[in-house]
Amino acid sequence: MNFKNFGFDSSVQSALSELENNGRIPHAIILESENKDTALDAAKYLAMYAVCPQSDKPCGTCIHCKKASLMSHPDISYAYPEKKSKTYSIEQIRSITKDAYILPNEANAKVYVFEEADNRLSVIAQNSFLKLLEEPPKNVHFILLCENAQRLLVTILSRCTVVRLNQKAKIDEKSLENAHQIVNGIISSREYDLLIALNVLSDKQISDETLFAVRILLRDGLAISVGGDFLLDGITGKKLASRFTKEQIIQMIELTQSSAIKIKQNININLLTTWLCGEYRRISWQR
Ligand SMILES: [Zn+2]
Incomplete structure (x- = not known):
């Protein structure tokens, strides 16, 4: 993983590097952090990693990386609750499910980022989402951002790789x-x-x-x-x-x-x- 010019501190860098295996990252990742900005930065970085075609990735300079950093890459989606709603609707999860099975537009992978997943994913939405995690489409990555991952269903947790980003939150x-x-x-x-x-x-x-x-x-x-x-x-x-x-x-x-x-x-x-x-x-x- 290339961390040059990304500005992560060493604890975040080491947490993120644990995700990498043979040039790939897991298909379902939970980033846990008390700091929403840290979690979002890490999610953007991982999304960039997933779409960058270079060997030392994310290179930060290719067209995929540039689009990813501007949050305008067509294969990276940030899911937001619909207007006036605090949580994702079941319809939203269903349409994401459908979309996830469609091949990427420009890159070799697709990424879906869910901010505040522990607050915005209701139990029904999580159960619907679970089906997607059980039979994940190829080259699709789901990144869930949480303040406290333990709020999610254990069935979801067991299918995700959980990364805690704050050193402080480590268990004593x-x-x-x-x-x-x-x-x-x-x-x-x-x-x-x-x-x-x-x-x-x-x-x-x-x-x-x-x-x-x-x-x-x-x-x-x-x-x-x-x-x-x-x-x-x-x-x-x-x-x-x-x-x-x-x-x-x-x-x-x-x-x-x-x-x-x-x-x-x-x-x-x-x-x-x-x-x-x-x-x-x-x-x-x-x-
Ligand atoms: Zn790149």
Whole structure:
């Protein structure tokens, strides 16, 4: 990837370079950033990368790159909600779906960028969009910009490569360690291990970040079980994928997400951890 003259800082550069594999980028990418401008700049850059025919791309000087930087390339679309609406309509997603299967006009690839996808894609729109992600047309890239990717459905998340663009938003070591203990507790068949690991949630300062990390680890398991890429930890992901079915992992992610919400609602923590432990175990025993 050529970063000369693009002005990204080193953390963004390294996050974006992770996307490149053999001169290609994934067909579905989520760029997560608290800063909308950073996310949009990164999306523009990736779109340019996708349409630039040069080997050291994006070259920044060819006709494709120039059009891309002016946001006037016919094969790069920025989806905006229709007038007065805050969200994408189902019709919009349907017309994008149709359009995505039409060959590119000038470049060898097509790109669709969705800004504020976590706010603008309703659950119905996401389900409709999911079909497109399941059978992606060739050489088409979808780039979803989010402030918090966890707001999207796990089924969408599991099919996308998620990139966090702010260094600040990286998970701190303590939370990650806690999350590993919880996930190892879920994988092990000893109830006591899981209950002990869940005790860390009593510290409200770190419970949110810990559960966030648990979701990412579970998501890695889901990604590996559907042949996708992991974000944090491939080894734990493989253990999860071999121990549980895709459906079980999805249920666990949803459970984790709902307990994070419960903690915010000031539920009694001892009750929550006991309940959560029971629920994780109930899901893991399902056949
Ligand atoms: Zn170029």
